Amino acid sequence: MTQVNGVMMQYFHWYTSASGTLWNEVNKTAKDLADAGFTALWLPPAYKGFSGAKDVGYGVYDLYDLGEFDQKGSVRTKYGTCDQYLDAIKALQSNGIQVYADAVLNHKMGGDATETFQATPFCQGDRLHPKGCLHEIESYTRYSFPGRQGKYSQFEWHWHHFDAVDYNARNPDDRSTVYLVEGKQFDDYVALENGNFSYLMGCDLDFQDEWVRREITDWGKWYLDTTGVDGLRLDAIKHISAWFFPTWIDTLEQHVGKDLFVVGEYWVPDLNTLLWYIDAVGGRMSVFDVCLHYSFYQASKEGCRYDLRQILEGTVMQHRPTHAVTFVENHDSQPLQALESPVEPWFKPLAYALILLRQEGYPCVFYADYYGADYTDKGKDGNEYCIHMPSFKPILDRLLYARQHYAYGPQYDYFDHPNTIGWTRLGNAANPRALAVIMSNGAEGTKWMEVGKPNSRFTDITGHISTPVDTNADGWGEFRCQGGSVSVWVSAESFLTKLIPTIL
Numbered sequence: 001m002t003q004v005n006g007v008m009m010q011y012f013h014w015y016t017s018a019s020g021t022l023w024n025e026v027n028k029t030a031k032d033l034a035d036a037g038f039t040a041l042w043l044p045p046a047y048k049g050f051s052g053a054k055d056v057g058y059g060v061y062d063l064y065d066l067g068e069f070d071q072k073g074s075v076r077t078k079y080g081t082c083d084q085y086l087d088a089i090k091a092l093q094s095n096g097i098q099v100y101a102d103a104v105l106n107h108k109m110g111g112d113a114t115e116t117f118q119a120t121p122f123c124q125g126d127r128l129h130p131k132g133c134l135h136e137i138e139s140y141t142r143y144s145f146p147g148r149q150g151k152y153s154q155f156e157w158h159w160h161h162f163d164a165v166d167y168n169a170r171n172p173d174d175r176s177t178v179y180l181v182e183g184k185q186f187d188d189y190v191a192l193e194n195g196n197f198s199y200l201m202g203c204d205l206d207f208q209d210e211w212v213r214r215e216i217t218d219w220g221k222w223y224l225d226t227t228g229v230d231g232l233r234l235d236a237i238k239h240i241s242a243w244f245f246p247t248w249i250d251t252l253e254q255h256v257g258k259d260l261f262v263v264g265e266y267w268v269p270d271l272n273t274l275l276w277y278i279d280a281v282g283g284r285m286s287v288f289d290v291c292l293h294y295s296f297y298q299a300s301k302e303g304c305r306y307d308l309r310q311i312l313e314g315t316v317m318q319h320r321p322t323h324a325v326t327f328v329e330n331h332d333s334q335p336l337q338a339l340e341s342p343v344e345p346w347f348k349p350l351a352y353a354l355i356l357l358r359q360e361g362y363p364c365v366f367y368a369d370y371y372g373a374d375y376t377d378k379g380k381d382g383n384e385y386c387i388h389m390p391s392f393k394p395i396l397d398r399l400l401y402a403r404q405h406y407a408y409g410p411q412y413d414y415f416d417h418p419n420t421i422g423w424t425r426l427g428n429a430a431n432p433r434a435l436a437v438i439m440s441n442g443a444e445g446t447k448w449m450e451v452g453k454p455n456s457r458f459t460d461i462t463g464h465i466s467t468p469v470d471t472n473a474d475g476w477g478e479f480r481c482q483g484g485s486v487s488v489w490v491s492a493e494s495f496l497t498k499l500i501p502t503i504l
Contacts, residue, residue, distance in 0.1 A: 005403045006362060008040035008100065009033065013368040013389075014331040015375035016044070016078070018054050023080035026088040030095045037400035040098040040261075042233050042364065046077065046085050050110025050202075053078055056331075057102065058235065059109040059202065062145050063219050064152045066226075071147035072110060089227055098230035100261060101223065105216055106236045108157060109202035111140030114169055117159045119179035124166075127178065127186055128195035137179055138169040141203055152222060155215045163187065163206040164199045181206075189280065191238035191268065200239045207241045217248060221255045231261030234285065238266045242280040249284045263287065263325045263362075267332070267339060269294040271314045278316075278323050286323045286362065288330075289316040292355075293341070296328055300347035303484075304442035307418040311354065321360035328352055329366040335387045336377045346484055349395045349462075350439045353486045356399045357407045357437050358423065370396055398461050399488065406435035406490050412450055420445030422479065426452040434458075436479045439486035446480040451491070458489040468492065 016022060026041070033041070048065035049055025052072035057079075065071055066082040075081065080088075089099050117139075121132040143157035159165075163184040168174065178199050180186065187207055191197035198204065205212050223229075237245070245264075253260055262285040266277050269290050278287060292315040299306040316324040328351045332339040343351055348369060355363040367373075372391030378384050408431035414422040419442035425435045434451040436458065451458070451471060458469045458477060464487050471477040481487040 004039060005037075005407055006039045007037060007356065007365065007400065007403060008042055008098075008325075008362070009038050009365045009367060009370065010327070010330055011041045011367050012044040012079075012331065013334055013366065013373055014056060014337050015373060015377070016056075016367070018078045020053060020076045020078065020080045022078070023084035023088040027084070027091040030088075030091040030097060033092075034095040034097050036397055037404040038097060038365070040100060040230070041092055042100045043085075043088075043102065044079060045102040045104055045235075046079065046227075048072055048077055058104055060104045060107065061110040062143070062148060064222070065145070065148055069145075069147040069151075071145065086227060089229060093228070093230075098261070099227075100231040100233050100263070101227060101229040102235060103220075103223075103232045104235040105205065106200055106239045107202040107204050108143060108162075111142055111157075111203065112144050112146065113140065113142040114138045115141045115159045117141075118182035119165070119168075120182070122178045122180060124176055124178055125194050127197070127199065130180075131177070134182060137165075137171075139165045139167050139179070139203075140169075141165060153215070153218065155218075157203075161206060161209060161212050162203040163208075164204045166199070166201065184208075187239075187241045189242040190240065191266075191273075198239055198241075200236055204239075207244050213244065213248075217251055220248065220252045224252060224256050224260075231263075234262065234264040236267075237264040237277075238268065242277060246282045246284050249281075261286075266290070271316065271319060274316050275320060278320060283323065286325050287316060288364075289324045289326045289361065291315045292317050292324075292326055293328065293330075293333065293343075296343045296347065296351040296354075297333075297341045299441065300344035300351075304419055306441060308421045308439070308441055309415045309418055311421070312415075317355075317358075317361040324361040325364055326355040326361035327364040327366065328355065329369055330364075331366075334366075334368060334373075334389065336375075336379055336385060340380075345390055347441070348392055349399075350441070350486045352392070352396060352399055353437055353439060353488065356403045357425070357435065357488065359407070359411050359425070363403075365396060365400075395462060398463070402435060402461050402488050402490060405431070406433050409434075414447055414449050417445070417447070419443070420447060420481070422447045422449055424449050424451045426450075433491045435491075436477065436489040437486065438479045438481045438489070440481050440483055442483060444481065444483045446478055448476055448478050450474075450476050451489075453491055457492045459492045460487045461490050462486065462488050 045057025049059045050061045053074035067077040068082040141159040186196040187198035373389040409426045409428035420440045422438035
């Protein structure tokens with residue numbers, strides 16, 4: 001079987017239109033995405049959020065409502081209806097593209113009624129030392145889902161299914177307190193920020209409760225049966241007990257009778273923590289390489305002062321490539337979002353070359369980087385900003401083509417200059433063509449690199465440099481790139497050069 005280099009796209013961003021048309025858009029573009037070289041799509045949360053058709057999907061209300069029931073002011077979700085979602089999945093899979101669903105298991109929001117119970121107050125920034133005594137509070141912890149009326153699941157959520165909340169109707173203006181439910185403790189084996197980072201927002205699920213674990217497992221089975229997705233992206237896993245996931249994933253895989261691809265979002269730019277987590281879940285899931293993202297962010301800010309030789313140092317991509325999902329940007333890091341750390345536009349082609357054309361990691365392309373995005377929102381300073389994220393589709397299509405046809409076989413690195421680095425891929429038996437990548441964050445650069453193709457001509461598939469490079473009798477060539485740019489040199493067989501213009 002011919003090897004295929006997998007690449008996924010995160011097919012949404014935070015400010016995706018709330019017109020309810022995304023699922024139809026996915027359906028219509030499925031073939032084009034496959035032709036471009038995408039092998040998987042990570043779709044946004046498909047279930048009803050507490051703000052209905054406006055909710056991005058992370059303020060989860062009802063996991064069983066995929067845009068089917070009149071709840072929270074709408075039937076559809078931000079992205080469309082249940083039928084449109086299922087049709088989009090079928091369209092992708094019929095074009096050879098896997099589908100990864102976004103699973104938000106940490107919290108619920110938008111309860112249907114308040115309940116009264118005892119709880120102990122903690123400061124948001126200190127989950128170890130109570131700031132007051134156990135007392136009675138009133139919070140929206142009853143989830144009866146009246147619009148669904150028990151279809152798919154008759155389970156109702158009550159205060160005792162949660163370990164903490166952040167709202168007390170008797171003191172509604174206090175948003176600085178986390179209330180630990182009586183008889184509960186914050187989940188263990190979570191991130192240690194704030195002393196214990198089990199609690200994030202809303203009504204925090206108590207994974208030490210058997211009924212909670214059972215319901216989330218039943219939902220997982222139902223979701224896989226209903227949608228037929230091929231994997232999961234797990235949200236906010238650093239807030240959920242790590243020991244829960246191995247058994248949960250094993251149970252779901254046994255239920256559907258196939259392996260699932262699972263990637264978790266553990267947002268911390270610390271390699272040791274991410275490696276610990278991979279081991280803590282028995283290697284059953286990959287993680288997003290947050291360390292690499294921040295390397296890109298820093299490099300894009302520092303320009304030629306950044307030493308490109310260290311761009312992969314301290315990353316999951318370097319130390320555990322089999323479990324690294326590499327990315328340049330996502331919905332949380334994009335401008336004006338909670339984890340705002342946008343990579344500067346000039347550096348994005350370089351960053352994408354690093355994740356798409358190397359052998360390590362499983363790359364993820366961000367929707368807003370591929371198609372572009374324009375939106376307006378308030379920043380952390382309270383002022384309103386108009387954001388323009390440019391489309392990098394032309395260069396990304398070239399990089400995707402190079403990944404699909406050339407990025408195979410042995411990899412030789414030439415990380416020997418602070419401002420100009422490169423690497424080559426020599427091809428393999430099934431994909432014998434070679435590739436050379438060179439990039440600079442300073443002045444234009446050149447580098448002698450071995451591609452294993454003696455007396456062969458190479459062309460820059462990016463179109464940045466028009467003059468070809470001819471290798472010598474030993475299979476070495478002097479490849480070059482423009483300043484602050486990347487060039488991707490590919491062997492110019494005639495039958496392939498006829499295909500390249502269609503993407504240029």
